[in-house]
Amino acid sequence: AQRVTQPEKLLSVFKGAPVELKCNYSYSGSPELFWYVQYSRQRLQLLLRHISRESIKGFTADLNKGETSFHLKKPFAQEEDSAMYYCAQNNNAGNMLTFGGGTRLMVKP
Amino acid sequence: EADIYQTPRYLVIGTGKKITLECSQTMGHDKMYWYQQDPGMELHLIHYSYGVNSTEKGDLSSESTVSRIRTEHFPLTLESARPSHTSQYLCASTEGNTEAFFGQGTRLTVV
Numbered sequence: 001a002q003r004v005t006q007p008e009k010l011l012s013v014f015k016g017a018p019v020e021l022k023c024n025y026s027y028s029g030s031p032e033l034f035w036y037v038q039y040s041r042q043r044l045q046l047l048l049r050h051i052s053r054e055s056i057k058g059f060t061a062d063l064n065k066g067e068t069s070f071h072l073k074k075p076f077a078q079e080e081d082s083a084m085y086y087c088a089q090n091n092n093a094g095n096m097l098t099f100g101g102g103t104r105l106m107v108k109p
Numbered sequence: 110e111a112d113i114y115q116t117p118r119y120l121v122i123g124t125g126k127k128i129t130l131e132c133s134q135t136m137g138h139d140k141m142y143w144y145q146q147d148p149g150m151e152l153h154l155i156h157y158s159y160g161v162n163s164t165e166k167g168d169l170s171s172e173s174t175v176s177r178i179r180t181e182h183f184p185l186t187l188e189s190a191r192p193s194h195t196s197q198y199l200c201a202s203t204e205g206n207t208e209a210f211f212g213q214g215t216r217l218t219v220v
Contacts, residue, residue: 034208034209036209043211043212043213043214044152044199044201044211045211046208046209049208084150086152088209096154096157096167097142097154097157097201097203097209098154098168099144099151099152099153099154101150101151101152102150102151102152104150
């Protein structure tokens with residue numbers, strides 16, 4: 001079964017510090033990977049997907065097939081980045097979206 | 110407006126009652142999902158559907174059942190609610206391999 005692992009439940013950094021939220025996946029095919037974010041009192045929403053290779057709100061994520069990782073990075077964290085972040089993967093058929101356990105990012109002033 | 114709706118937002122119910130959590134989307138998406146979000150905020154897939162008359166169980170075993178008679182509607186039913194069912198339930202939909210859209214969630218408390 002496909003599995004997504006986010007080893008850190010909580011990540012606390014100061015404003016302006018670099019951030020890296022770790023994600024490892026287990027699907028042996030060619031997965032489609034995503035990062036979703038849930039701000040306080042808001043719905044879970046897409047932050048970015050690996051196929052787009054884009055930067056959203058200063059965040060980027062690189063797929064490393066050798067390490068089966070898809071870590072989320074931002075060079076300078078902002079207080080408004082505080083939220084729950086979930087890494088997710090689709091199987092090849094795109095019909096089973098599996099999430100990691102989530103990492104709570106707290107950015108302190 | 111194209112969206113995905115869940116009702117009710119909050120539900121407190123007694124043990125043994127039958128409940129149905131509603132989920133409707135107006136985006137015409139084929140794929141729909143139910144997730145259970147633990148108090149520790151982990152998300153577990155409990156049911157999904159490829160389209161009308163298709164339902165599958167997810168990674169997390171659940172005593173709930175689902176149905177997909179219409180594309181836009183994917184209700185989840187608990188025949189006999191128990192305190193262990195207390196959780197937040199999130200519904201989502203996607204088209205192909207695109208972004209998943211989530212509802213606001215239903216926070217269920219069984220007393």
